[in-house]
Amino acid sequence: xxxxxxxxxxxxxxxxxxxxxxxxxxxxxxxxxxxxxxxxxxxxxxxxxxxxxxxxxxxxxxxxxxxxxxxxxxxxxxxxxxxxxxxxxxxxxxxxxxxxxxxxxxxxxxxxxxxxxxxxxxxxxxxxxxxxxxxxxxxxxxxxxxxxxxxxxxxxxxxxxxxxxxxxxxxxxxxxxxxxxxxxxxxxxxxxxxxxxxxxxxxxxxxxxxxxxxxxxxxxxxxxxxxxxxxxxxxxxxxxxxxxxxxxxxxxxxxxxxxxxxxxxxxxxxxxxxxxxxxxxxxxxxxxxxxxxxxxxxxxxxxxxxxxx
Numbered sequence: 001x002x003x004x005x006x007x008x009x010x011x012x013x014x015x016x017x018x019x020x021x022x023x024x025x026x027x028x029x030x031x032x033x034x035x036x037x038x039x040x041x042x043x044x045x046x047x048x049x050x051x052x053x054x055x056x057x058x059x060x061x062x063x064x065x066x067x068x069x070x071x072x073x074x075x076x077x078x079x080x081x082x083x084x085x086x087x088x089x090x091x092x093x094x095x096x097x098x099x100x101x102x103x104x105x106x107x108x109x110x111x112x113x114x115x116x117x118x119x120x121x122x123x124x125x126x127x128x129x130x131x132x133x134x135x136x137x138x139x140x141x142x143x144x145x146x147x148x149x150x151x152x153x154x155x156x157x158x159x160x161x162x163x164x165x166x167x168x169x170x171x172x173x174x175x176x177x178x179x180x181x182x183x184x185x186x187x188x189x190x191x192x193x194x195x196x197x198x199x200x201x202x203x204x205x206x207x208x209x210x211x212x213x214x215x216x217x218x219x220x221x222x223x224x225x226x227x228x229x230x231x232x233x234x235x236x237x238x239x240x241x242x243x244x245x246x247x248x249x250x251x252x253x254x255x256x257x258x259x260x261x262x263x264x265x266x267x268x269x270x271x272x273x274x275x276x277x278x279x280x281x282x283x284x285x286x287x288x289x290x291x292x293x294x295x296x297x298x299x300x301x302x303x304x305x306x307x308x309x
């Protein structure tokens with residue numbers, strides 16, 4: 001089952017990248033992902049059911065998620081609505097939009113025609129889920145490479161600086177409202193693409209796909225940050241993907257072996273919440289310990305009164 005964990009980690013890792021972009025890079029707490037993820041799934045499923053090319057279907061999922069993110073960013077910028085409330089408003093409205101995209105149905109199966117998974121399993125014939133794991137690894141690597149390339153451009157550098165110091169961005173001549181809206185749109189687009197890939201992998205799109213994805217994305221980000229730290233954006237992006245795989249492995253262990261301690265599938269949301277809290281607490285402890293050691297080292301290097309001239 002390692003290959004299944006890898007596939008889930010890679011697919012939902014793209015969602016975690018979107019959450020990382022909004023929460024960490026932009027410092028923009030946002031719940032749009034809970035609407036953008038099922039919107040991407042619905043858009044991809046509807047396109048595939050209509051006979052569209054799977055690449056076009058995934059691009060449609062990406063664009064649909066981007067529109068959702070742009071709506072949140074525009075509401076925040078134009079109406080001065082708090083980011084969380086703007087995301088809730090968009091997420092609520094997308095429930096009806098998702099139903100319309102799927103023709104009024106709450107669920108759209110892709111069992112009879114699923115070209116994405118046909119391509120995934122055809123990559124390494126007779127390799128089963130390992131072929132799917134390799135396929136989604138290539139997709140995830142492409143997304144990571146494009147994001148790393150984007151963050152090396154002038155626009156990407158400005159976007160990365162926006163969450164830390166908006167005044168610097170303004171001084172550089174960039175419009176923070178436009179830049180933030182573009183960043184939230186990119187975050188939503190990544191969530192939409194992840195939704196489209198998840199619909200293909202699971203064989204259906206569902207209007208309830210987005211339930212709890214923000215918490216799962218945050219957990220993936222924080223698990224990755226707990227594993228190792230870095231200030232380089234490329235390493236941070238890879239770290240998010242590794243965190244997603246680790247998080248899915250923890251969830252798999254909870255489903256498979258949770259009965260030993262009396263846990264069932266209904267307890268996985270609680271595990272996710274506890275994992276987020278634990279990762280935050282561990283990160284704070286590690287930061288405090290590093291600061292304490294730094295102060296101790298500074299005291300040791302400070303000359304004594306007798307040694308001073």
